[in-house]
Amino acid sequence: MDTSTLTLNSSPLFLSSFSIFAADARQVPPLKSIQLLSCGSPLPSLPSFLPASKIIPNTRFIVDGFRAAGDFSISYFLSHFHSDHYTGLNPNWCRGLIFCSETTASLLVEILKVSPLFVYALPLNKTVTIDRSNVVLLDANHCPGAVQFLFEVGLSRYIHTGDFRFRESMKLDPFLQKFVGADTVFLDTTYCNPKFVFPSQEESIEYILKTIQRTREENQGSSSKSVLFLIATYMVGKERILLEIAQKCNCLLHVDGRKMEILSVLGLGDAGVFTEDASSSDVHVIGWNLLGEVWPFFKPNFVKMEEIMLEKGYSRVIGFVSTGWMYEAKKDGFAVTSKGPLEIHLVPYSEHSSYAELREYVKFLRPKRVVPTVGVDLEKPCNKHAMAVQKYFRGLIDETANKHEFLTPFHQKAVNADAKPTSMNEPAENVVVEDVEEFVPMAPLSEEENCPLGDVKLVKEGDMEAEVEELRHCLPSWVNGDLMLSLIRGANGDVVQAVSDFFERETEYFNHSNVSTQPILHAEANSRNVFLPTPDLTFCEGPRSSVHYKSSQDVKNMGIKKLGIGSSSATNRKGSSSMKGKRGKASLTLDPCSKTKKKGKASITIDSCGAKQSTITKFFGNSALLSTNDDDHMMIAASVSLNKDKLAVVDSIEPYKHEVDKFLQVINFSIDRNAAEYLMDKAEGNIDVAVNMYYSSCDDALFKEDTLLSHTAPGVGHAKSCTGESRILSEEKLNVYRMSVGGTSKDYLNVNVLLPIEKYSPIEHGQAVGQHRLKRTEETEHQTKLLGRTSSNLPEQNRAQLQYSLGKTEHTIQIQTPT
DNA sequence: GCGATCAGGT
């Protein structure tokens, strides 16, 4: 491929496509946009109801927003072929051009029957210039054809992830690397909450493979056709599970006609994997909800299942249901429910990023701002949700840029509400949409649109209460009321200045607030439910970016017990000696300050937590996250040596016992029980609140560890989320760890899962679209004529064409190659 | 009568 930039201009392309479409179609709505474009008039301004997450600032690009399509835009982007993203698209679509990947384009045209006139398949990993902005499509590691969009608009850079699951290799992508420090990341925040935990995709696949293989072995003596395996899937996505089964279990997979059609479009139809002949396979792919309802909690449909079994002539059925996540890591994950010969395995398999992965991604990108694309209240473009999401990534976004730009909106509002940037070269992140397209000017923005912070209020002089409240939204939660007040005063009531001042000296403030033997516990702060560190029980939230906890001495000096925050490298080193030869052993991180380096921790566990051991084991129950071996005791003894007295007290009271149990599991026992109880008390027994408090007060230190982890052994890092096993495992670079899998106590299974995962080569769905490919050809006047286009529609001489061939329909895309 | 939206089921 040459390195020339492909250049597209929406207006002429759309006008010509539309005229062809109108000539063909029975009836075409009179579009205002066509009228306006025809006479060179500007399109109407973007409506306020359009969520900011669907608009690329400084453009008229709409991403995954077909439902809200209108005359204001003719350039639409589709990240992937899932109905919640393409709703609004149908065979009659003619409101604008649709830019997407080749795979998605095929699906749109062949499955959804959208007119290919409007579908523009763009190549992956190639810069395309559309309406003067550069766009790059990157694989999103979601479903086949799913992409992330990288937009370069003037000097601003925006990333729209669509739906995506982060993987380490993304950090190596040269296009993405150029977007480090991007202005905004529009992020798939589906699982942007630590309460959703799930293992790596590899683990889940491995689990299914093992289960099938084991069952087959067990049934070798009997009739080979006795056990039917059912895999529940939906339209597009999770194909990898199917491909792996076919490959590793050496069999064909039966699919129905509809599914086969889709697989064919994906280029998987004739891969020797799928068959429509039911009798030639004992693994059948079925509709995603046939085996039972998934939400809110899985309810098996054994009646339907038995029906299928009898209908297909089997005597036993094992079904697998991929449930995107394991909510609260409860017993549903990897759980087995059975009734007679019917068995259903719930397999968490996510094509969205986990919370840790999202953080990893944001941390890598260090954007100035993160805008959630999921969970956005459509009614309010600038809502609290966006603000809450910012909080989740506090410390990972570019604080330096933030203190100047992130807070500019309300600064401007306070000073001059009408202030608008004069040049597109000036960063003006406060403005969601701006006038930069000279030929398509837009109406002035509403106040609301100017405010990505949503609920930030105007700063009023003399009202310190309000300013402290403002400040609270912008500063880490460990900052107490006193500090905020003094910051406000020092800045003469200017909140922006106060925030700026704060970040200048964040480390200093943090250390100060923690070495103090007497914690500043203001009534005011307490009444607002601010989580304040105490010398005795402090969470690891500190200045980000700067390196903390270099040594346990530092930790001590700050009065911080690094409460089992994952496995600091130090912790791991300590742990590794005692863990040698005990691979697969579950163990939680001990207090890094503790001098008891050796196996003494085991006795601590028993001494201090012995009474609770049964409880905790019971809690895990048939979710089977614990080994039952005595030798493999889970150790939940973080900091115990320093908290024995407290523990004793807690043992006898324990107000939110059950909640604390759950909470600890959700956060993977990253803190000790005392701390968990303290938090739970603050959260008044609400697990969600506690989890949020935990994560919002425990930023970098924790995720530094996760980073370490994912570098050494991706997948294991997530495995710990569901197994409760120690990160020490990954430090040891174990290839095998033990995972217990269970359902009812009777069906309790133990499965050895092999890692690392690297042995699986990811299926590059985005590449394989069979014969329906995007072909770059030399300019052909002949084809142009075929499409009824004249040369006058194609202004540049030096042009190539992207041809999208689908049966008899040919669709050319005008590409201008700059000379 | 058609498209858009919603409820309920797969």
Next chain:
DNA sequence: CACACCTGATCGC
């Protein structure tokens, strides 16, 4: 709390 889909009923132009 919300992975993702289809079909038919209903609303509104």
